Amino acid sequence: MRVGALAHETDFEGWRLAARQFRTEGLRPDQVRFAVGAETAQNGLFDIYFPPTPVEGKSAQEFVVPKAFVDLAGSVILHRSEDRFDLLYRLLWRLREEPNLIRIVSDADVADAMERAKNVSRASHKMKAFVRFRQAFDNAGERWVAWFEPAHRVLEMTAPFFARRFANMRWSILTPDGAAVWDTDALTFGPPATRDMAPAEDEIEAFWKTYYASTFNPARLKTKTMQGEMPKRYWKNLPEASLIPELVARSSVRTDDMVAAPASTPNARLDKTLARMGRDASFDEGFVPSNLDELDRAVQACRRCPLWRDTTQGVCGAGARKAPLMIVGEQPGDQEDLSGQPFIGPAGQVLDAALDEAGIDRGDAFVTNAVKHFKHEPRGKRRIHKTPAVSEVSACRWWLDAERRLVKPKVIVTLGSTAALGVLGRKVAVTKERGVALTQPDGARVLLTVHPSYLLRIPDAASKAAERERFVADLKRVRTLL
Ligand code: SF4
Numbered sequence: 001m002r003v004g005a006l007a008h009e010t011d012f013e014g015w016r017l018a019a020r021q022f023r024t025e026g027l028r029p030d031q032v033r034f035a036v037g038a039e040t041a042q043n044g045l046f047d048i049y050f051p052p053t054p055v056e057g058k059s060a061q062e063f064v065v066p067k068a069f070v071d072l073a074g075s076v077i078l079h080r081s082e083d084r085f086d087l088l089y090r091l092l093w094r095l096r097e098e099p100n101l102i103r104i105v106s107d108a109d110v111a112d113a114m115e116r117a118k119n120v121s122r123a124s125h126k127m128k129a130f131v132r133f134r135q136a137f138d139n140a141g142e143r144w145v146a147w148f149e150p151a152h153r154v155l156e157m158t159a160p161f162f163a164r165r166f167a168n169m170r171w172s173i174l175t176p177d178g179a180a181v182w183d184t185d186a187l188t189f190g191p192p193a194t195r196d197m198a199p200a201e202d203e204i205e206a207f208w209k210t211y212y213a214s215t216f217n218p219a220r221l222k223t224k225t226m227q228g229e230m231p232k233r234y235w236k237n238l239p240e241a242s243l244i245p246e247l248v249a250r251s252s253v254r255t256d257d258m259v260a261a262p263a264s265t266p267n268a269r270l271d272k273t274l275a276r277m278g279r280d281a282s283f284d285e286g287f288v289p290s291n292l293d294e295l296d297r298a299v300q301a302c303r304r305c306p307l308w309r310d311t312t313q314g315v316c317g318a319g320a321r322k323a324p325l326m327i328v329g330e331q332p333g334d335q336e337d338l339s340g341q342p343f344i345g346p347a348g349q350v351l352d353a354a355l356d357e358a359g360i361d362r363g364d365a366f367v368t369n370a371v372k373h374f375k376h377e378p379r380g381k382r383r384i385h386k387t388p389a390v391s392e393v394s395a396c397r398w399w400l401d402a403e404r405r406l407v408k409p410k411v412i413v414t415l416g417s418t419a420a421l422g423v424l425g426r427k428v429a430v431t432k433e434r435g436v437a438l439t440q441p442d443g444a445r446v447l448l449t450v451h452p453s454y455l456l457r458i459p460d461a462a463s464k465a466a467e468r469e470r471f472v473a474d475l476k477r478v479r480t481l482l
Contacts, residue, residue: 001031001032001033002022002025002027002031002032002033003032003033003034003035004018004019004021004022004032004033004034004035004085005018005034005035006018006034006035006036006037006085007036007037008036008037009036009153009177010077010078010153010156011036011077012073012074012077015034015073015077015085015088016073018034019088019089019092020063022089023063023089023092023093023096024063028093029086029089029090029093032086032089033085033086034085034086034089065092065095066095066099066102068102068103069091069092069095069102072091072102072113072114072117073088073091073092073113075116075117075120075121076088076113076116076117076120078120078123078152078153078154078157079116079117079119079120079152079153080151080152080153081116084116087109087112087113087116088113090109091109091110091113094109098441100426101441103425103426104425104440104441105397105401105425106401106404106405106425106440106441106442107440107441107442108441108442109441110441111401111405119151119152120152120154120157122151123150123151123152123154124150124152124154124157124158126150126151127148127150127154127155127158128158128161128162130148131146131148131162131173132146133145133146133166133169133171134146134198134199134200135199136199140170141170142170143170143171143172144166144169144170144171144172145171145172145173145174145197145198145199146171146172146173146174146198147174147175147193147195147197147198148173148174148175149175149176150175150177153177155173155175155177155178155179155180155189156178156180156189159173159180159182159187159189160187162180162182163182163187166182167184168184169182169184170182170183170184174193174194174195174197174198175192175193176192176193176194177192178190178191178192178193179191179192179193288402289402289406291406292316292317292321292403292406292407295316295399295402295403295406296314296316299314299316299372299399300313300314302314302372302373302399304395304396304398305373305391305392305395305396307371307373307374307375307388307392307396308373310374310376311337311373311374312337312338312340312374313337313340314372314373315332315336315337315340315341315342315369315372315373315374316342316368316372316399316403317342317366317367317368317369317403317407318341318342318366318367318368319362319363319364319365319366319367320363320364320365320366320407321366321406321407322407322408323364323365323366323407323409324364324409324410324411324482325360325364325365325366325409325410325411325412325413325478325482326365326366326367326368326403326404326407326409326411326412326413327343327351327365327366327367327368327412327413327415328368328369328370328400328412328413328414328415328419328422328423329342329343329347329351329367329368329369329370329415329416329419329451330369330370330371330387330388330415330416330418330419330451331369331370331371331372331373331374331375331385331388331418332369332372332373332374333345333347333374333385334374334376334382334383334385336348336374337373337374337383342367342368342369343367346453346456347451347452347453347456348452350452350453350455350456350468351367351415351452354452354468354471354472354475355475357472357475358472358475358476358478358479359476359479360475360478360479366403366407366409368400368403369419370388370393370396370397370400370414370418370419370421370422370423371388371392371393371396371418371422372396372399373396375387375388375392387418388418390421390427393418393421393422396422397422397425400422400423404442404444409444410443410444410445410481410482411437411444411445411446411447411478411481411482412440412444412445412446412447413446413447413448413449413474413475413478414430414446414447414448414449415449415450415451415452416430416450416451416453416454417429417430419451420433420448423446424438424446428448430448430449430450433448434448434449434450434474435447435448435449435474435477436448437477437481445481447474447477447478447481449471449474449475450467450470450471452471454467455467455468455471
């Protein structure tokens with residue numbers, strides 16, 4: 001076992017040099033670990049590698065990794081989890097054989113790293129929102145000091161934001177990980193601090209309380225969402241937090257007064273559907289559905305792209321909840337949008353008949369779409385299908401990936417190029433890759449074929465019959481894969 005000795009918890013340069021050395025030596029992830037500071041001394045049984053200084057490190061054998069990985073690693077290393085260095089080394093190791101790995105967001109390691117990077121970014125965002133400076137004085141005069149306990153080690157990453165915003169103030173942010181000090185000219189970092197090093201209270205406290213009470217909107221109170229946005233862990237350092245219990249308790253009375261006025265509705269049809277189904281129209285970006293029902297409810301409130309605006313509802317997948325086969329189409333059509341069920345229109349009928357002929361029971365499969373809302377343009381009284389843009393497919397991929405994680409199919413059939421883009425995360429020429437079973441990092445096999453609506457559009461009867469036969473043959477191949 002080789003141990004990479006790191007100088008401190010966020011020693012990205014040290015990790016990078018050690019990881020590069022280990023990978024160059026061909027050491028597998030299970031032959032490597034990383035240890036920080038004092039912990040290293042306890043590893044007497046192991047072969048410890050001390051990374052050279054960055055200047056010496058330039059002579060180490062070079063190899064290239066995607067910039068996306070370097071950026072991701074730079075964030076993940078700030079996460080408080082102990083196994084973050086190992087996760088990053090595993091990704092680095094796998095990049096040798098899988099150079100496009102970082103683009104495969106359905107891969108368990110990539111998804112894990114992205115989730116941690118997201119947590120780090122969220123912690124930085126919370127720090128920007130919840131640092132509260134208190135007034136203090138020293139020999140040079142007025143100075144502002146804040147005590148803050150970030151969820152992850154984001155002090156150095158976030159301090160430049162405060163230097164830009166409060167450029168003319170002398171301030172310090174003290175945290176258990178270290179201190180950031182701005183003297184109106186330079187930003188420096190010091191050792192970890194304790195809460196008692198920051199002033200306890202000042203006159204600004206009253207200002208924060210007044211401000212918060214006046215901006216508090218009881219009609220928008222959702223306690224869960226509020227705690228998601230302002231987690232309780234930060235309350236103890238927020239002057240205004242002491243007001244929250246009382247404001248929440250009074251909110252229902254104040255809300256009653258406010259609901260008298262009718263609300264305006266940008267899309268009456270959508271609002272009606274949501275009301276009828278008892279679906280929630282709020283959406284928290286950080287929400288991760290733990291089952292398909294939760295996912296369905298959350299999709300109704302998704303605002304990741306503009307497609308929701310002109311629809312009746314979002315249409316999620318349907319079928320067996322732990323299906324070995326997932327069938328992915330492009331997007332719901334007119335009838336699907338109205339009913340909330342995927343593949344029930346003309347293309348769905350073509351699909352059903354072809355599945356039948358191939359010996360596959362649709363009831364055993366999970367049928368869904370790459371995009372959950374119906375993209376269309378009005379023409380007279382009709383709503384004409386429009387192909388979703390790449391950005392819309394990418395935005396909606398989040399939901400498709402969530403469905404994949406929950407259903408865990410062994411085989412995925414993509415119908416048409418939009419579905420292939422949604423599943424594989426890259427543009428695909430279906431005609432070139434059709435019929436090839438592509439193995440995904442999570443072990444699923446992906447088979448590309450055409451969309452049944454393509455068959456409907458072929459005018460010539462003979463060509464239509466031939467294409468349909470090919471389509472059924474693709475589905476028969478799926479059956480053998482299963
Ligand atoms: S199409 Fe997808 S990403 Fe866009 S709003 Fe609907 S669910 Fe969200």
